[in-house]
Amino acid sequence: MSSAVEAARTEEARQGGPPLPPLVLAGCGTVGGALLGLIREGRGSDDLVRSILVRDPARERPEPLPDPDGGRVVTRPSELPVEGGRVVVEALGGIRPALGLARRTLAGGGTFITANKSLVAEHGTELEALAAKSGGRLAFEAAVGGGMPVVRLLRDLPDAARVRRIEGILNGTSNYLLDELHAGRSWSEALQSARALGYAEADPSRDVDGRDAADKIRLLAWVAFGVPPAHVRVTRRGILPDPEALVAEARALGGVVRLLARVDPPDGAGICRARVEPCLVPRDSPWADVRGADNRARVSTARAGTLSVSGPGAGGQATALSLLTDLGDEALRRAGGSGGLARPVFPVRTIVAPDPDSSRAEGHPAERWHLSLEGKIPGHPEIEVRPRLERILARADIRLVDVDRDSGRLRTVLETRHAPRVDLVGERLRALALEPRLLRLAER
Numbered sequence: 001m002s003s004a005v006e007a008a009r010t011e012e013a014r015q016g017g018p019p020l021p022p023l024v025l026a027g028c029g030t031v032g033g034a035l036l037g038l039i040r041e042g043r044g045s046d047d048l049v050r051s052i053l054v055r056d057p058a059r060e061r062p063e064p065l066p067d068p069d070g071g072r073v074v075t076r077p078s079e080l081p082v083e084g085g086r087v088v089v090e091a092l093g094g095i096r097p098a099l100g101l102a103r104r105t106l107a108g109g110g111t112f113i114t115a116n117k118s119l120v121a122e123h124g125t126e127l128e129a130l131a132a133k134s135g136g137r138l139a140f141e142a143a144v145g146g147g148m149p150v151v152r153l154l155r156d157l158p159d160a161a162r163v164r165r166i167e168g169i170l171n172g173t174s175n176y177l178l179d180e181l182h183a184g185r186s187w188s189e190a191l192q193s194a195r196a197l198g199y200a201e202a203d204p205s206r207d208v209d210g211r212d213a214a215d216k217i218r219l220l221a222w223v224a225f226g227v228p229p230a231h232v233r234v235t236r237r238g239i240l241p242d243p244e245a246l247v248a249e250a251r252a253l254g255g256v257v258r259l260l261a262r263v264d265p266p267d268g269a270g271i272c273r274a275r276v277e278p279c280l281v282p283r284d285s286p287w288a289d290v291r292g293a294d295n296r297a298r299v300s301t302a303r304a305g306t307l308s309v310s311g312p313g314a315g316g317q318a319t320a321l322s323l324l325t326d327l328g329d330e331a332l333r334r335a336g337g338s339g340g341l342a343r344p345v346f347p348v349r350t351i352v353a354p355d356p357d358s359s360r361a362e363g364h365p366a367e368r369w370h371l372s373l374e375g376k377i378p379g380h381p382e383i384e385v386r387p388r389l390e391r392i393l394a395r396a397d398i399r400l401v402d403v404d405r406d407s408g409r410l411r412t413v414l415e416t417r418h419a420p421r422v423d424l425v426g427e428r429l430r431a432l433a434l435e436p437r438l439l440r441l442a443e444r
């Protein structure tokens, strides 16, 4: 046996699979740097990484760049050699220049592995069409849930399992912030510590207003139901404008606030609806057990019961491990390997047919929302809110289960099978200058 073949076999045995393919790395910050570290740890060298794109090669970083003067490090996206069927790992973030790199890679029949949820949520269908045409491949395990293998779970479920609902805590930053508030910290203290720990960026608005979780639930709908991410209709309420008040409400009710995202299969009209909203969960529920920046996803199926995964929703190492998993798939594919792992992520499923049982709102049991609001119309202390609320609810055909008047506030429980009606009630109340606090009562 030649020494080259022997070396390859040793490598294969050590990694539990064929050796990783040579790759080009776009971005070497928190995630890209952690991937470089893992590759160095596994191989003892980074010679597999043929070229690296960064903005500032002189910047000090925990994982030093290889050979900064040796030509492997480039600073202009156009200098990154991504054509010709290469494997490109993207850990830049944002749409540009990542989109241009993805197009060039996939048009050339290459493999584009990314941690970038915004890129895939906005341009996934275009990129997948490019890949399908050229024989390239798009993979994004790292884009949802950091180190939590939820894309893989959904991808590997046979259609026959019939996914009925996917629900999850998909944003680690907001989960961490909510946890801190529950522990008695103020919003500014919580933000400060989230930034210090690297859980929140300087501007965390995409995390706290629910856009980040919305991007991720779109991706999960794509993988599970074949619905293009841009076609998923997401109703989104983050934890703003007053997270401290939401936590105080939850505490008064003996529960915990969690920002939950969920999506159902396309309904009878072919519309796939998702929601991102703050929910009230019991203290002893698995959702409340998701602490700090962790994530959890629950997949309810008609035939395979309920499956759950949880794990670190962010962090360089955990996310880099997901990139490594996609790289391992690529290695198997290139080696002509067999088995589920070698199955390409795409082409994605064809859009699942509406499920007659789950496509009607009646397919799910009625749900409850806790609604708390001022007892009087602001600026009009003589006008009671309750009769107006009752009229609004009657018009929306929503049942008022319980009302409690406490220190000037109205605390109510609403029940309906039609979540969008609750959103409408919220809008009508806001039009009266009220600030309703709405918490869906989540299932355990």
Ligand SMILES: NC(=O)c1ccc[n+]([C@@H]2O[C@H](COP(=O)([O-])OP(=O)(O)OC[C@H]3O[C@@H](n4cnc5c(N)ncnc54)[C@H](OP(=O)(O)O)[C@@H]3O)[C@@H](O)[C@H]2O)c1
Pocket: 026, 027, 028, 029, 030, 031, 032, 053, 054, 055, 056, 057, 059, 075, 076, 077, 090, 091, 092, 093, 094, 096, 097, 115, 116, 117, 142, 143, 146, 313, 314, 315, 316, 319
């Ligand atoms: N951090 C996490 O926990 C996490 C978790 C899941 C997914 N993700 C996703 O992973 C991706 C990367 O996140 P990150 O936290 O690693 O970001 P980061 O630490 O800011 O790193 C970004 C890297 O990209 C380089 N870069 C950015 N724009 C560039 C440009 N125009 N030209 C050349 N280089 C450029 C930066 O260069 P310099 O090093 O020179 O600045 C840096 O190396 C994002 O899509 C993010 O959403 C991150």
